Amino acid sequence: MNATLATAMLDAAHAEARRMGVTVCISILDAAAWPVAFLRMEGVILGAVDVASKKARTAVLFQMDSADFAKIGHPDGRAYTLENTNGGMTSFGGGLVLKAADGKVLGAIGVSGASTEEDIAIARVAAKTLLA
Amino acid sequence: MNATLATAMLDAAHAEARRMGVTVCISILDAAAWPVAFLRMEGVILGAVDVASKKARTAVLFQMDSADFAKIGHPDGRAYTLENTNGGMTSFGGGLVLKAADGKVLGAIGVSGASTEEDIAIARVAAKTLLA
Amino acid sequence: MNATLATAMLDAAHAEARRMGVTVCISILDAAAWPVAFLRMEGVILGAVDVASKKARTAVLFQMDSADFAKIGHPDGRAYTLENTNGGMTSFGGGLVLKAADGKVLGAIGVSGASTEEDIAIARVAAKTLLA
C-alpha cells in the first residue's frame, strides 16, 4: 500500500458513491493497521467516520472481510465476544481485505455511510483499482 | 509466577506451535493480572495480540478457563453481560488458569492465532511446563 | 470544506512534499473538528500520523495556527497547560486555520513528518489551493 494507490482508491470510491447518489466515509489502512488515507463526503452521517475505520481495522486485523467476521463474533458464532477485542470490531459488511495477486495482505478498505450493500459495492469498486 | 517460569512457558508454547505448523500470540499474567511475558510469532493475524491477552485476563480475573467462562458470559448464560466487564472478557477457549499443586492461583496463560482447539492445546502444553 | 476541496488540498500537499523530497502525513478537518481527509506518504515516521491530526485539531479548536498557539500554550506563555486540554494540543508549527475570503473558519490542515519549517511550507501550499 502507498499514498498513490490509496489516493486512486479514494477517488474511485468517491466517484462510485456520487454515481450511486449516496454519501460515505472511506478509510484505507496498511497491513499493520496504520491509516494511509481517509475521505469523508459532505452530508454523510458523522457516525460513519469511526465505522469506516473500524470496518477496515476488522478486516486487516483478522484478515477477513467484516461481513465474514460477523459470522464468528456473533452470540451464536464460534468466537462470541471477539468483536469486543482490539478496541471494538465491526460485525457487518463494508470492510474488505486488500490482497496482492500472490495472496499477500496489503491492507484493508472500509466504507460506511450508505446501506451495507452499497458500502460493500463501493469498497469493491475501489479495491479493483488496486489490482488494476 | 516469575520471569524464568514464564520464559519456559513461552518457549514450550512457541515450540509446540511450530511443531503444529501454526502461528500464535502467547500472553502470561500473574495472579494480580499484571503481564509477566508475551510473545508474538511472525505471520500471525494482528488481532491475536489483544485476544491472547484478553483470554489470559478472563481466566485470571474469574479463576476459570475462558472456555468455561463462555458458558456464563453469553446471552443464554446465567451471567449475560459479565463478558462486558473489566474492559471486555473473552467467551471462548484458549485462556487457562495456572494453579500450583495446592490449588493456589499463580496466574493465567492466553493463546490466540490458530483455531480455538489448537490455541487450547498449545496453552495446555505450556501450562504443563509450569507444573514440571 | 468538502471532499472535493479536501482532495485537491491533499494532492497539492502530496505533490509539494515529493517536490521537496520529504515524506509527510496530511490531515484536513472541518470547522467542527471532524476529519475530512487524510493521507500518509510511505516511509514517513509513524509518529507523524497523530501529530498531523493534532496540529490541525489545535488550529481549528483555537482558530489560530499551531505556531501561534505555541506562544500561549507553553510553561512561559500566558495560558500554560492550555496545551493539555482537548486531548492534547500541539505547540509547534504545521497546523494552519483555513478561512474563506470573508474570514469564516472553514477548517484546518495539519502537516507532520518533515522539519517544522517544511511542514509549514507544505501546509501553506495546500491552503492556497483552497482559496484558488
Place this chain on the structure above:
Amino acid sequence: MNATLATAMLDAAHAEARRMGVTVCISILDAAAWPVAFLRMEGVILGAVDVASKKARTAVLFQMDSADFAKIGHPDGRAYTLENTNGGMTSFGGGLVLKAADGKVLGAIGVSGASTEEDIAIARVAAKTLLA
C-alpha cells in the same frame, strides 16, 4: 524482527539485569510498533510495565532513541508537546531504535525498572544480540 530474535533479546536483557543485580521490564516492538515480546522480572516496580513499552514505542514511532527524543519534546525543545502525542511518549533514556546493518528500522526495545543509565545499558546489551 521475529519471535526467535526477540526471545534472544529478552534472554540477553534478563541475564544482564541479573548480572547487574537489578530488576526490569523489557518490551520489544516491530517496525510498525506492534508488540513482539515482553518480559517482567519479579520484584520490579509495576509502573515499569507501561514505561518499558512507551520507551520502545517512542523510539520506533520517531525513529530515535528515547534519550534523544527528550531533547525535542521538552518545554525548551523545538517541538514542545510532542511527548503528548501518540498516547504519550517517553522523554528519557531506555528506548533504543533497532536497525539492520543497512539502516532499515527493525523495531525498538524499551527497558525500565532500574536507573535510567542501567536501563540503557541493558537495552544496549540486548540490541547487540540482534546484530550478532
